[in-house]
Amino acid sequence: MGERENGDxxxxxxxxxxxxxxxxxxxxxxxxxxxxxxSGAAGVAGVGDSPGLEALLRTALRRDPIDDEGERRAxxxxxxxxxxxxxxxxxxxxxxxxPREQRRRTRTVRTTLSVALASLTLxxxxxxxxxxxxxxxDGTQDRPSSRPNPSASGAQGSPSSGPSTSGAPSAxxxxxxxxxxxxxxxxxxxxxxxxxxxxALDSTAWQRLVTAAGGEANVRAYCAGxxxxxxxxxxxxxxxxxxxxxxxxxxxxxxxxxxxGKAAAGQTGSDGNGQDAGGTGGVGKTNDPGNPNDPDSPNxxxxxxELTRR
Amino acid sequence: xxxxGEPRRxxxxxxxxxxxxxxxxxxxxxxxxxxxxxxxxxLLGYLRGIVGDDAEDVASDAWLEIxxxxxxxxxxxxxxxxxxxxxARHRALDHLRRQRVxxxxxxxxxDVLELPGPSSTHDQALEALSTEYALELVRxxxxxxxxxxxxxxxxxxDGPAAARVLGKxxxxxxxxxYRGLKRLARQLDGESVTDEDPRTLGEST
Numbered sequence: 001m002g003e004r005e006n007g008d009x010x011x012x013x014x015x016x017x018x019x020x021x022x023x024x025x026x027x028x029x030x031x032x033x034x035x036x037x038x039s040g041a042a043g044v045a046g047v048g049d050s051p052g053l054e055a056l057l058r059t060a061l062r063r064d065p066i067d068d069e070g071e072r073r074a075x076x077x078x079x080x081x082x083x084x085x086x087x088x089x090x091x092x093x094x095x096x097x098x099p100r101e102q103r104r105r106t107r108t109v110r111t112t113l114s115v116a117l118a119s120l121t122l123x124x125x126x127x128x129x130x131x132x133x134x135x136x137x138d139g140t141q142d143r144p145s146s147r148p149n150p151s152a153s154g155a156q157g158s159p160s161s162g163p164s165t166s167g168a169p170s171a172x173x174x175x176x177x178x179x180x181x182x183x184x185x186x187x188x189x190x191x192x193x194x195x196x197x198x199x200a201l202d203s204t205a206w207q208r209l210v211t212a213a214g215g216e217a218n219v220r221a222y223c224a225g226x227x228x229x230x231x232x233x234x235x236x237x238x239x240x241x242x243x244x245x246x247x248x249x250x251x252x253x254x255x256x257x258x259x260x261g262k263a264a265a266g267q268t269g270s271d272g273n274g275q276d277a278g279g280t281g282g283v284g285k286t287n288d289p290g291n292p293n294d295p296d297s298p299n300x301x302x303x304x305x306e307l308t309r310r
Numbered sequence: 311x312x313x314x315g316e317p318r319r320x321x322x323x324x325x326x327x328x329x330x331x332x333x334x335x336x337x338x339x340x341x342x343x344x345x346x347x348x349x350x351x352x353l354l355g356y357l358r359g360i361v362g363d364d365a366e367d368v369a370s371d372a373w374l375e376i377x378x379x380x381x382x383x384x385x386x387x388x389x390x391x392x393x394x395x396x397x398a399r400h401r402a403l404d405h406l407r408r409q410r411v412x413x414x415x416x417x418x419x420x421d422v423l424e425l426p427g428p429s430s431t432h433d434q435a436l437e438a439l440s441t442e443y444a445l446e447l448v449r450x451x452x453x454x455x456x457x458x459x460x461x462x463x464x465x466x467x468d469g470p471a472a473a474r475v476l477g478k479x480x481x482x483x484x485x486x487x488y489r490g491l492k493r494l495a496r497q498l499d500g501e502s503v504t505d506e507d508p509r510t511l512g513e514s515t
Contacts, residue, residue: 053495060444061355061464070370077377078334078342095382095395097389100470227345269363 184209188223311482325350327387337382342380346373349391353398355464359448359456360402362410368405372398392471395461399475447494454478455490 187209194200201210213222327348333341350369357365357372375397383393448456454476461472461483472487473480 023501048356053491053498057444057448057494058355059460060441061349061358061448061460067366070350070373071343073370074346074373074377075339076337077374078380081378081380082337082339091382091384095379095384096391097383097385097393097471099386099389294340 184226186210186220188226191219191223324387324391327390328385329387330388331380331387335383337410342377345390346375349394352391352465353394356395356457356460357402358445359460359464360399361405362445362449364405364409368401369398371405372401375401380466387467388471391465392467392475395467395475397467399457447497448490450497451493454482454486455493458483458487459490459494463491 183205186207191206191209194206200206210216210219217301327345329350330344334345350373353372354365354369357368361368372394376394379397383390385393396486410483451459457476458472461467461475462469465472465473469480469484473483476483
């Protein structure tokens with residue numbers, strides 16, 4: 001390829017460049033020879049296959065005669081460094097350009113030491129990571145068990161009741177996350193301040209509040225209801241044990257009262273049945289289950305039927 | 311690697327360079343001047359390929375650092391080439407970083423069209439132009455290819471040394487040098503030197 005193009009087109013192409021120095025025949029041959037060497041190179045080791053190109057580049061780029069000024073300055077710097085005594089400075093690694101074998105020999109000890117140190121360090125890190133990973137679940141298990149304790153003790157503190165009743169309402173309280181209610185209260189309190197301040201009300205939290213209230217116009221009413229309802233709610237949640245105690249006490253009291261009322265009604269019913277068997281037949285019927293062992297009432301009803309037949 | 315003429319020729323100088331560096335490390339300034347004269351042409355060619363016209367200033371800075379840190383250096387003549395090239399490269403990168411803050415006005419085309427000094431004869435003008443043209447070609451390469459070619463060919467480093475200067479793997483540097491030389495050869499062969507965008511990356515044909 002180089003030969004053919006060298007034959008017909010070289011002068012015109014060379015004239016196209018602003019470098020007529022390459023036009024003479026010997027140099028053109030050298031260029032094209034290097035081209036043939038490079039383009040015909042099968043392997044990647046083609047750098048050595050273009051000696052003509054390399055020689056031309058070398059002579060073109062290295063040709064400058066050395067200016068004495070630069071040499072004088074360099075020698076002056078050398079003398080200054082010699083006076084300053086920096087020649088005995090410690091060699092860094094980038095200053096060591098000895099052949100690789102020598103470098104390797106001197107570096108073996110240091111390399112071995114550093115590799116050993118690095119392995120120890122990495123091993124220690126791994127060991128520490130394993131050691132940290134072991135107690136980790138224990139710590140995380142400790143934390144949830146310790147977290148309900150203050151709330152449970154706070155619930156236990158004021159009513160001083162049995163732990164079985166006070167622990168039961170306080171434990172599900174954090175699990176149910178009553179924070180949404182408190183979020184709503186907080187949003188309600190902040191709603192008046194945030195109103196009319198740019199796009200603050202466009203955020204998701206406000207939109208949720210507006211949606212919950214059912215429109216922006218209803219927010220104030222909704223919030224008023226929430227805040228009014230929230231303040232009494234907070235007190236039983238703090239003293240949940242006492243509320244439960246009261247609830248637990250109330251059924252017992254009402255049950256007893258109901259029993260007493262039933263007994264009294266049964267007694268009065270029996271009394272009524274006993275006093276006049278015929279007149280108050282309706283009352284006697286309703287009180288029949290209350291006094292099953294009263295033998296008069298079926299008799300009185302039969303007597304009543306007999307009276308009506310008469 | 312290293313079958314080219316320059317590494318072999320550089321090896322011929324490397325014995326002399328190594329001896330000069332060793333004597334300079336003992337405090338011999340004449341030996342330091344010898345080392346300067348051996349190393350400077352390649353260093354300057356490399357720097358010119360990276361920073362262009364500011365190569366001499368950058369080389370001057372690099373030699374200040376070389377003179378200051380010579381006591382730290384360990385190695386022979388070939389090692390000194392790589393060590394000094396590393397220092398020069400760092401100075402050149404600093405220079406380019408500063409230049410990015412303060413963009414330069416001169417473009418490469420103007421450099422090419424500039425005539426050499428008035429004292430030059432006709433032959434020298436032609437040779438100087440060819441130098442500029444070669445520089446233009448090399449500077450038209452992608453950065454990694456240009457640096458690999460310059461370090462291998464102009465500074466005369468072998469593959470591992472060039473890789474260490476560039477902070478890359480030897481295989482990557484070898485591939486970059488090969489692609490750069492191939493591209494230069496194609497451009498010199500006349501294939502659309504002006505049409506082709508010289509900064510196109512990833513060309514692997």
